[in-house]
Amino acid sequence: MLCLISILSRLKRKPYPPGPTGLPFIGNMQLMDQLTHQGLAKLARHYGGLFHLKMGLVHVIVISSPDEAREVLQVQDIIFSNRPASVAISYLTYNRADLVFSHYGPFWRKMRKLCVVHLFSRKRAESWQSVRDEVDHILRAISDRAGLPVNVGELVFKLATNITYTAAFGSKVFKQQDEFLSILQEFSKLFGAFNIADYIPFLKWLDPSRLNDRLTKARFSLDRFVDEIIDDHMNNAKVDKVEEDMVDDLLNFYSEKPKVTDELGALQNAIKLTRDNIKGIIMDIMFGGTETIALVIEWLMTELLRNPEHMKRVQEEIADIVGLTRQVKESDLDKLPFFHCCIKETLRMHPPITLLLHETAEDAVINGYYIPKQSRVIINTWAIGRDPNSWYDPEMFKPTRFFEEGVPDFKGGDFEFLPFGSGRRSCPGMVLALYTLELCVANLLHCFTWKLPDGMKPHEVSVEESFGLTTPRASRLIAVPSPRLLCPIN
């Protein structure tokens, strides 16, 4: 009888979106290596802006066009705002105790408010002496290597890590940074590791991909590291508010702290964080805020070195506003329209997070197709940013397109351009990220003239990408700086 009901309901149900035919039981798992932004973009050319894959027992829905992205991120966003989490992610985020991987709901709402209002505001960013200090530090380091080839990718990665690390933990624990970086690297490998149990969940107890030991060790290392920092911050509360880092801020909401009655009290008493929440948010910031910023800077420098006329124009624009006798300050940033076009064009062609990962909270229907509850939904922002129906010459770096009227922007509800996502799960760190990357990159461009090494021609600069959770260049960018200012870097 049950069998009959199941067959009848299947017959009544709308069809799944189009997609490649799967094999019994494993479905489309033979296409596993196509789950990159480029592989999925290729499949979308064949199956359309909305297609379906079955990976083991898991339904995967891939969105590659603005109309379907609007459906998922705006029209039916409440259904599509959960996050999928692999076995590794669930374990390493203390069972989704963080913001990035928490499901949509009351807990997520509180965490999000805390991040947007307290941790990631522009006011907070501007008070981050660490951004200015680290920019100065890196400019001095480049100055010392003037005339010699510099590994731009490595340099900006270090810059972004130093900024985020100091903002999170304060400068006092800087000496332990290498230990923390190696913990992050292991986390990153485990986040990306293939685990058959993610697709055939009932195999989980067998640990078929032999990851459990590594997961336990990685989480133990993080616990030891962050617990020490939390205890240290609790025992040495800062008197001066300006010196407070993110851990100080988060500790105001720590559940083991007594209730407070001052003006912040209402929010503090409403949001109570456990140690696991604090660790989870710290990991979100370190992962969300480091590589993303570094990648955008490296890709922007890549595109400008490939297009010397744009490099010249942006440097002249900055020099006209700032002059050649000082570095760029925060107050200069709003006066640089072409510079902002270059940043937008880089985000269009090279969004650091190419695949947004969501999950359905219940059954849904899009364009007459059935999307089952708990489907993984992948929104390919890379494919959308290069869609020829939305962008002319999509493969060309043309910053001036953003001067044209009606061109999509990433800050509004334009679904043709989604480097920070859109809607409920969009990036809460956008303001902070833009502030940091604008200040860094404007100074790199203003303080130095950049040339290619060994007589390399602009068109020879590689734009090959490597694949992972983010999309870095396949090889690091090398360039030769020489001083441009009429004064020394201070």
Ligand code: HEM
């Ligand atoms: C250029 C830099 C950055 C880019 C391009 C970027 C992009 C994104 C994208 C595409 C998402 C996912 C949107 C979705 O799933 O629909 C996201 C989420 C998130 N980002 Fe960023 N991000 C950047 C920097 C930052 C920074 C600096 C922080 C924090 C300091 C941050 C914190 C987060 C968090 C916590 C989330 C999860 C939000 C949620 O699930 O509710 N990001 N970001």
